[in-house]
Amino acid sequence: MNELELIRRLTRDLPANHSVVVGPGDDCAVLEPGLDDRWLLFKTDAVVEGVHFTADTEPARIGHKALARCLSDIAAMGGRPDSAVVTVAAPPTCDPGRIEAIYGGMAATARRFEVAIVGGETTSTTGPLLLSVALIGSVQKTRCVRRAGAVSGDAVFVSGELGGSLAGRHLDFEPRIEEATWLVGHFRPHAMIDVSDGLATDLRHLLEASSVGAELLQEALPVSRAARQRAREGTGKPPVEAALTDGEDFELLFTVPGADAVPLLDGWKARFPELRLSCIGRITETPGLTLRDRRGTRPLDLHGYAHFTKPG
Amino acid sequence: MNELELIRRLTRDLPANHSVVVGPGDDCAVLEPGLDDRWLLFKTDAVVEGVHFTADTEPARIGHKALARCLSDIAAMGGRPDSAVVTVAAPPTCDPGRIEAIYGGMAATARRFEVAIVGGETTSTTGPLLLSVALIGSVQKTRCVRRAGAVSGDAVFVSGELGGSLAGRHLDFEPRIEEATWLVGHFRPHAMIDVSDGLATDLRHLLEASSVGAELLQEALPVSRAARQRAREGTGKPPVEAALTDGEDFELLFTVPGADAVPLLDGWKARFPELRLSCIGRITETPGLTLRDRRGTRPLDLHGYAHFTKPG
Structure with a gap:
């Protein structure tokens, strides 16, 4: 049994209650606390x-x-973060000063995003150091964006640049809270997810939740400088493959109605001049994920590799 | 640096925000979500x-x-649980069927307490199996009970029986959600905590938070049958010491105004005839924790041991 199969088994019959708006399977759970305008x-x-x-x-x-990964998931629903609790499991050999410094880094990020750290648990383990963070946020009900909701004709967008995150960005990425808040305040994205497992995998999650397909334009993929450099140095995958599959980019991947594509690009550029936003393709009625380049259109497999179609 | 010192260092400068009513250091954090009558x-x-x-x-x-420990903390604030997320870190050698069965037990308890399990995370570790649960609940603002608030003259109560939990109860204990809900609905407990680290230690937390002391009556301590049996068999501490220090009892420890003691005992007996409630002592203005028996009054040390006072 692999991890995905295990998760499928663990989540197939979990208890719900009247407060659950969205249960397991999206970037965050969505809960009804009894407020008029906001969900948790x-x-x-x-x-x-x-x-x-x-x-x-x-x-x-x-x-x-540890904290920013959760923040990125809150952003992907169009929400804002509020409070976190933290579990640290550390081996007895672990220097307490190191744990203090880890907490210091987490607290600094929490402060920047106005997140309170309101509790925690420290426990001993003979295994490797582990940090588990649980985060509460909230979202305006009319602005909550799920993975489901993309429709044929939507334009597909991704923030930032993709690939080569292992060169360092996976430790320093900026959760896109401000950008997502602006996005849901000015446009109506149909579907959104954060890119944690790689563009190809996460887009597939969005497509499956929405029961649609997508065609990506290879030339439009925002390949990061790190991915290009790692490819040149022979330490990474070919750049396009890196952008599709590397993971830990923690960028926003979302769809908007095709008619909104140009106003969105204009508005974004004015509001976030430092952060690239790329229209990388479109949602199709036909399920599946394809990649188009000058030579034609090829299907992308589950792992994001592009297969040449056999000549017909 | 011991664990307590580490926790003190980790929690001394954590970020807060406008929504924090009670931060780290109580059984649960208390948050203001913007509702008229309830806190999270x-x-x-x-x-x-x-x-x-x-x-x-x-x-x-x-x-x-794993779940019931968090439920017990929600009870200790006078609250009701709502939704949980779960992190499982398992070694690769761990049988996936075992993890499924663990989830099954957690889901059964969640259903009984109307708790939704709304998300989770599974990760691999070379260390021992670890489960981290984060739980959201809510409490009526007028009924929230903290560790702080006990005043001189209060009667000290504890539910159930204490000691010898290792014989099995630490795995099967019943979180006192119903009892706490009834208690805060019918009386005004001044302070409350759940007994997780042992009566002496947890009462000391309550006393320190309230800046008061307490005198316990040795004869009133509800020593469990398991503690007596373990003492007889030579596998446990002396019964009174076990009741004071064993831990993992997960009972409610709270104080009410002295005048409420008898009505409370009467009301409790009518509502929860199966569950013992004991008045075990009183809150004193003098700080510190003492134990009274027929021979007199002795101070209890940090670990719950009773020291004979030297003859004056």
């Missing part, structure tokens, strides 16, 4: 030494990453 | 194999314990 958002995420950071990683960056 | 409660807690359960523990009981 609820999310948990964990980072583990050896998987998400190494023994050499600067502690403050570990703390930033 | 937010709590996280973790269980680790080898510390809170063993490799032989029946999986459903592990799942129950």
Whole structure:
């Protein structure tokens, strides 16, 4: 049983109650607290030494990453974060000063995003250092964006640049809270997700939730400088593949009605001149994910690799 | 640096925001979501194999314990639980069927308490199996009970029986949600905490938060049958010491004005005839914790041991 199959089994029969608006399977759970205009958002995420950071990683960056991953999920619903609780499981050999420095990095990021850290739990483990963060946020009911909702003809957008995140950005990425708040305040995105597992995989989640397909334009993919450099140096994948599959970009991936594409690009450029926004393709009625370049259109497989279609 | 010192350092300068009513240091954080009559409660807690359960523990009981510990904290504020998210860190050797069965036990307890499980995270670790649960609940603002608030002359009460929890109850305890809801609906407890680290330790937390002391009556302590049996068999501490220090009882410990003591005992007996409620002492203006028996009054040290006072 692989991890995806296990998660499918674990989540297939979970208890719900009257307050659940959106349960497991989106970027955040959405809950009805009884307010007129806002829903609660609820999310948990964990980072583990050896998987998400190494023994050499600067502690403050570990703390930033642990919190910012959850912040990115709040952004992907169009919401704003509010309060976090933190579990730290540390081996007895772990220097307490390192844990303090990790907390310091997390607290600095929390302050920047006006997030309160309101509780925590420390426990001992013989395994690697682990941090689990749970975050509450909220979203205006009329502005909440789910993975489901994309329709044929929508334009597909992604913020920032993709690929090569392992060169460092995976530790320093900026959760797109401000950008998402602006987006849902000025436009009506149909569907949104954050790019954590790679563009191809996360777009597929959005497409499956929306029961549609998409055609991406290879030339429009915003390949990061890091991805190009890693490819040149032979330490990374070919640039386009890196942009499609590297993961941990934590950018916003969303769709808007085709007619909104140009006003959105104009408005974004005026509001966020430093952050690229790319229209990378369109939503299709036909399910599946394809990549178009000058030679034609090819299907992308589950892992984001482009397969040449056989000549017919 | 011990764990308490580390926690003190980690929590001394955490970011807050306008929504925080009670930050770290109580059974739950209390948050203002903008509702007229209710606050949110937010709590996280973790269980680790080898510390809170063993490799032989029946999986459903592990799942129950992981969730019920957080439920007990919600009860200790006078609140009701609402939604949970769960992080599971499992070694690659862990049988996925075991994790499914743990989830099954957690889901069964969640259903009984009308808690929705709305999200989760599974990650791999080379260390022992770990489950971290974060829980949202809510409480009527007029009925929220903190650790602080006990005043001289209050009667000290504890639900259930204490000590010997390791014999099995630490895996099967019943979070006192119904009892706490009834209590705050019919009386005005001044201060409350759940007994997780042992009566002496948790009462001391309540006393410190309230800046008061307490005198316990040794004969009134509700020593559990398991504690007596373990003492007889030589596998446990002396019964009174077990009741004071064993921990993981997850009972409610609270104070009410002295005048309410008898009406409370009467009302409780009528409403919860199966569950013992004991008046175990009184709050004193003098700080510190003392134990009175037929021979006189002795101070209890930090670990709950009674020291004979030297003859004056």
